[in-house]
Amino acid sequence: MDYKSQINISEVPSHVAIIMDGNGRWAKKHGKPRIFGHKNGVLSVRSVVEGAGEIGLKYLTLYAFSTENWKRPKVEVAALMQLLVATISNEVSALNKNNVRLLTIGDLKSLPGNCEKELQKAMEKTKNNTGLSLVLALSYSSKSEIINAVKSISKDVSEDKLKVEEISDKVFDTYLDTNLMNDPELLIRTSGEYRLSNFLLWQIAYAELYFSDKFWPDFTKEDLFEAIVDYQNRERRFGMTSEQL
Numbered sequence: 001m002d003y004k005s006q007i008n009i010s011e012v013p014s015h016v017a018i019i020m021d022g023n024g025r026w027a028k029k030h031g032k033p034r035i036f037g038h039k040n041g042v043l044s045v046r047s048v049v050e051g052a053g054e055i056g057l058k059y060l061t062l063y064a065f066s067t068e069n070w071k072r073p074k075v076e077v078a079a080l081m082q083l084l085v086a087t088i089s090n091e092v093s094a095l096n097k098n099n100v101r102l103l104t105i106g107d108l109k110s111l112p113g114n115c116e117k118e119l120q121k122a123m124e125k126t127k128n129n130t131g132l133s134l135v136l137a138l139s140y141s142s143k144s145e146i147i148n149a150v151k152s153i154s155k156d157v158s159e160d161k162l163k164v165e166e167i168s169d170k171v172f173d174t175y176l177d178t179n180l181m182n183d184p185e186l187l188i189r190t191s192g193e194y195r196l197s198n199f200l201l202w203q204i205a206y207a208e209l210y211f212s213d214k215f216w217p218d219f220t221k222e223d224l225f226e227a228i229v230d231y232q233n234r235e236r237r238f239g240m241t242s243e244q245l
């Protein structure tokens with residue numbers, strides 16, 4: 001079935017976030033080491049980024065590495081960082097060709113120096129692109145992001161740059177890593193896990209959740225299109241009744 005033709009292009013969500021999960025289990029299923037799964041996961045990223053561009057998404061946020069992932073075996077972490085550097089430097093020209101702007105959220109400073117440098121370079125080279133913004137969540141923790149926002153707000157209050165009465169959810173938004181983006185309307189998680197794993201907790205207050213049983217390396221743009229068709233068949237009520245909409 002062709003899901004793309006079922007999408008109502010005038011009503012695609014502007015921001016989709018994805019928890020790309022299941023690389024390790026996919027590799028195990030194929031009798032290979034976990035890193036083989038991560039490498040194949042890059043192909044899914046390519047396909048999904050392409051698909052996102054085709055239907056005119058504004059923001060695609062991909063959860064690539066959580067702060068909790070630092071607890072994995074050293075060899076896996078090192079291999080993931082290595083893969084990140086190689087992928088970024090390989091993909092920059094394709095990003096430019098497709099008018100994609102690269103952004104990141106998370107604690108970039110905690111990444112190995114060469115990773116951070118490669119990312120900064122790629123962000124600089126793609127900063128004027130006006131199509132899709134591809135947001136990589138790297139060394140990301142939603143709770144840390146929220147705590148950092150609280151610290152910055154407290155500092156601004158103590159320095160008289162902000163009044164306590166002025167703090168609202170809109171103001172709070174501006175202190176988050178995601179301050180330039182609207183909240184995701186749709187959150188997808190692959191691999192049949194039903195949890196958020198410390199991802200965008202504030203921003204997904206009203207997101208539609210979509211769970212796919214596919215492991216991430218099996219997920220392609222067709223699966224993204226299927227999720228969007230599913231999203232478009234839902235009624236988003238925001239606390240109201242159907243009749244009010």
Ligand code: IPE
Pocket residue numbers: 020021022023024025026064065066069080191216
């Ligand atoms: C997602 O796949 C990629 C990262 C978290 C970096 P996993 O590596 O979590 O794969 P599973 O969940 O162990 O199968």
Ligand code: IPE
Pocket residue numbers: 019020021022063064065066068069193195197
């Ligand atoms: C969440 O996946 C983080 C990323 C996809 C980068 P995990 O595989 O790390 O999540 P848990 O540990 O199963 O919750």
Ligand code: MG
Pocket residue numbers: 021022023
């Ligand atoms: Mg996992």
